[in-house]
Each structure stands twice: as structure tokens, then as C-alpha cells.
Amino acid sequence: MLAAFARLVSGDFKEISRKKQRPQMVTIPFSHYVEFARWSLLYARVQFDEHPFTPGDHILPTLSVRLADKQKAAKGSDGDEKENLTLVPLVVLPEGEVLNDSWTIAQRLSGMGGIDPELKEFLNQQWGPQTRAFAYSFLLKKGNSQTWKDLITSVGGWWLQIKFFLFYDSILRNHFRSVRPDDPEALKELIAKMKASVSTLDSYFDKAGGKKYLGDGKGSDQPGIADFALAALTAPCVNPPKFCGGMYSDFFDGMIKKDPEYSASIKEFRETRTGKFCLDMYEQHR
Ligand SMILES: N[C@@H](CCC(=O)N[C@@H](CS)C(=O)NCC(=O)O)C(=O)O
Structure with missing residues (x-):
């Protein structure tokens, strides 16, 4: 119910990603974690669209994606992230997969490899x-x-x-x-x-x-x-x-x-x- 409401108000990023066949990134545009993910993708010439929100306004769009995806655990790539359904950046891939944090986004999409x-x-x-x-x-x-x-x-x-x-x-x-x-x-x-x-x-x-x-x-x-x-x-x-x-x-x-x-x-x-x-x-x- 909440997920459906949030999707209605903020946009259906899964649908947008599927239609455009391009990763969709939800951001607070001046966040330095967002900048890390965004810059890694730009450097690797990965095409994506950004949906910027102010702090506070980012809550519905991030919730809509994560709740709908039933990824309530919302863990990062190494499972070291505490549950947090509203963090930015997040990326929705055209196949519907959700990448939940800057590290996963940068590593999975840039092809630059891992980190100590x-x-x-x-x-x-x-x-x-x-x-x-x-x-x-x-x-x-x-x-x-x-x-x-x-x-x-x-x-x-x-x-x-x-x-x-x-x-x-x-x-x-x-x-x-x-x-x-x-x-x-x-x-x-x-x-x-x-x-x-x-x-x-x-x-x-x-x-x-x-x-x-x-x-x-x-x-x-x-x-x-x-x-x-x-x-x-x-x-x-x-x-x-x-x-x-x-x-x-x-x-x-x-x-x-x-x-x-x-x-x-x-x-x-x-x-x-x-x-x-x-x-x-x-x-x-x-
Ligand atoms: N470890 C996370 C940290 C992301 C993070 O802390 N994002 C902050 C912005 S700098 C945020 O989304 N804050 C809003 C919230 O917690 O709802 C990542 O790498 O993506």
C-alpha cells in the first residue's frame, strides 16, 4: 500500500528503467556517496539517468523502490550495511534489480574491480x-x-x-x-x-x-x-x-x-x- 502510494507520487523507476533500458539512479545530488557512484559511472562511460531529490523528498522515491522490491534488508554488496530503506544513491537496472549503495553501484557497473x-x-x-x-x-x-x-x-x-x-x-x-x-x-x-x-x-x-x-x-x-x-x-x-x-x-x-x-x-x-x-x-x- 505504502509502496504503491510512493510509486504513484514519485514515479515508477523500475518501469522507467525497463522502458529506457538504462539504469535509473535516485539521488540527493550533492551527497558525496552519490558523487562517488555517479563519478565512477561517468568515468567508465556507463549511461544512466539521474533523479535528484532534496533531503526529505528522497524518502518516498527510495522507499517506493525498496519496499516494492521487498528488499527490506536493503543490504550492501558485502552485507555490511545496516537496514536503511531510504539511503541514496540507489540504482534500478533494466531487468528490475536494485543496487542499494554507492559501492555496489560503482563496483557492479563500472567494471573497475574491487577494493580492500x-x-x-x-x-x-x-x-x-x-x-x-x-x-x-x-x-x-x-x-x-x-x-x-x-x-x-x-x-x-x-x-x-x-x-x-x-x-x-x-x-x-x-x-x-x-x-x-x-x-x-x-x-x-x-x-x-x-x-x-x-x-x-x-x-x-x-x-x-x-x-x-x-x-x-x-x-x-x-x-x-x-x-x-x-x-x-x-x-x-x-x-x-x-x-x-x-x-x-x-x-x-x-x-x-x-x-x-x-x-x-x-x-x-x-x-x-x-x-x-x-x-x-x-x-x-x-
Ligand atoms: N553506505 C552508503 C551510505 C549512503 C549515505 O549515507 N547516504 C546519505 C546521503 S550522504 C543518505 O541517503 N541519507 C539520507 C537517509 O539516510 O535517508 C552508500 O555507500 O551508499
């Missing part, structure tokens, strides 16, 4: 959530409310502008309250954790045996899944101009100009080995 499970676990469970919290810590600061509004409302038309003003902004802020924007102690704590994570990530370049790329995590002459994942999940704290193909660079560049604390943190992460690698990956391959 330890590195994947670290990127997926620690680094990705930390850099997301970093981005929201700044976006939700009172002083950055214009950037926040511009970013969110860029996903939709005039109705989203009105909705944002009426109730959406307060719902989203409440949803992200655990981020504690405007709390300098919380930000300090987060940045300390991120610096420890960067040391762990930097050490993977030593394990790459002098190769330019990580490949599957152990070194390669060609970029692989580990490189796209590392670069995309690092992007929120480095702000490479071509993140999401440059769609949001004006917003984030604007925040760099307006918020000295954000700009100092970005500068600091850009100078790390991981940060430099991220900038370089974007420069060379996005």
Missing part, C-alpha cells in the same frame, strides 16, 4: 560520515543560512523556494540537529577525529608501492574504486571545484569567502596528502 575491505570499511563507516558532518556543521551555521537555502532550493523549482520558507528549513535543521552547528567545541572534536582519519588514509599511499593510484587500495597505474571513493568522500573538506561536475562550486566558494573558519579548515585539509590526492583526482579525472 578494510579501506572500504574505513571510508564507508568513518570517513564518509565525518566529512558529511563537517559540511553540515558549516552549512547549518546561522551565518551561512543563505548558502544553505541556495544549495537546498537549487534542486527544485519555485515550489521548493516556498516550501523551504514555510516549513522545510526548520524540518531539515531539526533533522540534522546532532551536527551541532554553532557549537565550537563540537566542531573542534570533529576536526580532531578527521585529522586522525587523514593519518590513516595517508598511510594507504605508502602501501601503494610508489604507484600513482590506489586502485583497489594496494596500488595501481590506473584509478580504481578506492581512488574514486577516497576523492569523492574527501571532497566536502577540500572543496575541489569539479565536485559534482562543478554544480555547487559557486555556493561552496561563496562560503569560503564569507566564513573564515570554513576557509581555514578547507585550507588545512587541502594541504594533507589525502587532500592533495583528492584535488588531483578531480583535476585529472572529473
Whole structure:
């Protein structure tokens, strides 16, 4: 019943995929996990269509696909994902199969091979959530409310502008309250954790045996899944101009100009080995 309602309101992605004979990707377009999956497919020249939603509006479309598919377990490729029916990205293949997370999408469709499970676990469970919290810590600061509004409302038309003003902004802020924007102690704590994570990530370049790329995590002459994942999940704290193909660079560049604390943190992460690698990956391959 809920699945049918959701499908009616948000579109039947299985049917669209079958008709178009092309993978259909449901996204929150500025999510760094989405960016990892999207970039991997673009790099591998895999054709697909994207259906972008704002946070909150993504719930019905993701539920409609997963509930209808009875994939209530909604597990990732290695079965390490907790049940979560609303995560993006997800992809519906023309034969009706649903790929439930960025790793499965990137690995299955790009043909780039696998990734060292330890590195994947670290990127997926620690680094990705930390850099997301970093981005929201700044976006939700009172002083950055214009950037926040511009970013969110860029996903939709005039109705989203009105909705944002009426109730959406307060719902989203409440949803992200655990981020504690405007709390300098919380930000300090987060940045300390991120610096420890960067040391762990930097050490993977030593394990790459002098190769330019990580490949599957152990070194390669060609970029692989580990490189796209590392670069995309690092992007929120480095702000490479071509993140999401440059769609949001004006917003984030604007925040760099307006918020000295954000700009100092970005500068600091850009100078790390991981940060430099991220900038370089974007420069060379996005
Ligand atoms: N491990 C997942 C993580 C995806 C994820 O955390 N997505 C976030 C956006 S960055 C999301 O969908 N949040 C909304 C929700 O949980 O409903 C993946 O690799 O796809």
C-alpha cells in the first residue's frame, strides 16, 4: 500500500528503467556517496539517468523502490550495511534489480574491480560520515543560512523556494540537529577525529608501492574504486571545484569567502596528502 502510494507520487523507476533500458539512479545530488557512484559511472562511460531529490523528498522515491522490491534488508554488496530503506544513491537496472549503495553501484557497473575491505570499511563507516558532518556543521551555521537555502532550493523549482520558507528549513535543521552547528567545541572534536582519519588514509599511499593510484587500495597505474571513493568522500573538506561536475562550486566558494573558519579548515585539509590526492583526482579525472 505504502509502496504503491510512493510509486504513484514519485514515479515508477523500475518501469522507467525497463522502458529506457538504462539504469535509473535516485539521488540527493550533492551527497558525496552519490558523487562517488555517479563519478565512477561517468568515468567508465556507463549511461544512466539521474533523479535528484532534496533531503526529505528522497524518502518516498527510495522507499517506493525498496519496499516494492521487498528488499527490506536493503543490504550492501558485502552485507555490511545496516537496514536503511531510504539511503541514496540507489540504482534500478533494466531487468528490475536494485543496487542499494554507492559501492555496489560503482563496483557492479563500472567494471573497475574491487577494493580492500578494510579501506572500504574505513571510508564507508568513518570517513564518509565525518566529512558529511563537517559540511553540515558549516552549512547549518546561522551565518551561512543563505548558502544553505541556495544549495537546498537549487534542486527544485519555485515550489521548493516556498516550501523551504514555510516549513522545510526548520524540518531539515531539526533533522540534522546532532551536527551541532554553532557549537565550537563540537566542531573542534570533529576536526580532531578527521585529522586522525587523514593519518590513516595517508598511510594507504605508502602501501601503494610508489604507484600513482590506489586502485583497489594496494596500488595501481590506473584509478580504481578506492581512488574514486577516497576523492569523492574527501571532497566536502577540500572543496575541489569539479565536485559534482562543478554544480555547487559557486555556493561552496561563496562560503569560503564569507566564513573564515570554513576557509581555514578547507585550507588545512587541502594541504594533507589525502587532500592533495583528492584535488588531483578531480583535476585529472572529473
Ligand atoms: N553506505 C552508503 C551510505 C549512503 C549515505 O549515507 N547516504 C546519505 C546521503 S550522504 C543518505 O541517503 N541519507 C539520507 C537517509 O539516510 O535517508 C552508500 O555507500 O551508499
